[in-house]
Amino acid sequence: MSVQHARYVIIGAGIHGLSTAWHLATRLKATGRGDGRDVLVIDKKDIAAGASGVACGVIRNNYFQPAMRELMAHSVDVWESDPEAFAYHPVGYLQIAPEEMRADVGQIFVEQQAIGYDSELIEGSDACRAYLQGMFSDWQAPGISVVLHEKRGGYANNVASMRGLAAKAEAEGVTIRTGVRVTELSLDGGAVTAVRTDAGDIECEQLVVAAGPWVRDVWAMLDLPSHISVTVPDGTVHPDAPMWTYWALQEGTLDVDPHEFTDNRGQLPPVVHVDSAEPLYDDVDGALITDEMWGIYYKPDFSFGGVQGGASPLRLDRPADQIAVDPYGPESAEFVVGEDFIRMWTSALAHCHKRFEGKREVYRREPTGGIGAFTPDSFPVFDTFRQNAYVIADSNHGYKMLGVGALVAEELLGEPQALLEPFRFSRYSTGQLHPTSHSPFPWS
Ligand SMILES: Cc1cc2nc3c(=O)[nH]c(=O)nc-3n(C[C@H](O)[C@H](O)[C@H](O)COP(=O)(O)OP(=O)(O)OC[C@H]3O[C@@H](n4cnc5c(N)ncnc54)[C@H](O)[C@@H]3O)c2cc1C
Secondary structure (H helix, E strand, O other): OOOEEEEEEEEOOOHHHHHHHHHHHHHHHHOOOOOHHHEEEEEOOOOOOOHHHOOOOEEOOOOOOHHHHHHHHHHHHHHHHOOOOOOEEOOOEEEEEOHHHHHHHHHHHHHHHHOOOOEEEEEOHHHHHHHHHHHOOOEOOOOOOEEEEEOOOEEEOHHHHHHHHHHHHHHOOOEEEEOOOEEEEEEEOOEEEEEEEEOEEEEEEEEEEOOHHHHHHHHHHOOOOOEEEEEOOOOOEEEEEEOOEEEEEEEEEEOOOHHHOOOOOOOOOOEEEEEEOOOEEOOOOOOEEEOOOEEEEEEEEOOOOEEEEEEEEEEOOOOHHHOOOOOOHHHOOOOOOOHHHHHHHHHHHHHHEHHHOOOHHHEOOOOOOEEEEEOOOOOOEEEEEOOOEEEEEOOOOHHHOOOHHHHHHHHHOOOOOHHHHHHOOOHHHHOOOOOOOOOOOOOO
């Protein structure tokens, strides 16, 4: 097989690989430094074959970490730039939370105002109940003290949005080769000189790694360590922290007409995310499911064909090198959701809305879910390694991060981006980690 060449090789045709390819092609042309023909995306399977193709597709700003919020606001701008191509539904987003999270959510609201992100804050249990019943007449969850209503964001259809993104990249001249697996990287003088694939070697000047849950494998090909030293903000050093930890995302669909979940005006509601400190009881037999803090999210979704959503992910307690990422998503017999999720999620829906009482029997019993690779602090790493390998490791935050590729493209052309600065790998040694919230989710 003859050696091939591309100036920019991008591993992965998911949200980050495709967004980077599209923006890079545009910027190369605009700056007279090349065009899309300089950019090659390779994927071992297909467009949207990874996490981007199974994601629930929720797009929100609601993060306790200021750097995450600013980044998400930038990404929402990109989603809004072409809703049709990205199959984007700008219905907004509701964070509904108990007293334990009131201060955190209030702080998010104040900081959203400071960056001009349109949202509304409702505080106090009576005001929250009135607001939620004004939207959903059957709202019934007790113990809610704060509601943050983001007027932007919403959700997009996973595979359709990736196809729209791929079409934009290809229209700029980018080549997307599917069914080509990267097996090794050639390093010379500390830099990547070629990617070795099952379809031959491809020489490159710059590599972009956008391999989603498979980042562990490409990280190893770059000869980067499986364990690192992490300094936390109080100065404590964890000398041997695993670089990658896998979590299983728990999501499923209630097989009802999506129109059954409209608001009081008959309109599509915002995506709903509820965190609660109330005991959660089984909707069928009344047994206690948990008296610890829990959370769920849900939305009517015409592409999933029902009310679709999820609950807190499960941390896989095996070391990363013992996790089989393939077969991925619903094709994995090991990591699809089980009865515990179905019981918890359907009971939580019933806890919140009268209309979902007794609906467990219409839960769609099909394989769902997928795993994600999380970093030591569960926040993204966007950085250059080995001189010319740009790694986009989103720590499973990333379907919503459509704009990251635009920023990465600027960095590849030599323009450091302030929005990406807080996500450098060096934070693990300096201790400049992101603040953490009281949410039961590892990603808030
Ligand atoms: C069930 C689930 C629900 C989620 N819901 C949301 C959500 O609602 N909102 C949100 O913001 N995020 C969500 N996420 C997270 C989000 O999906 C991911 O963070 C994001 O899609 C990762 O994008 P990516 O481009 O990095 O990787 P992927 O989309 O996984 O793409 C990586 C690609 O790389 C290819 N690849 C891997 N290794 C190789 C190799 N050696 N050679 C060639 N190709 C290779 C794969 O085939 C794959 O297509 C969810 C994740 C899961 C699992």
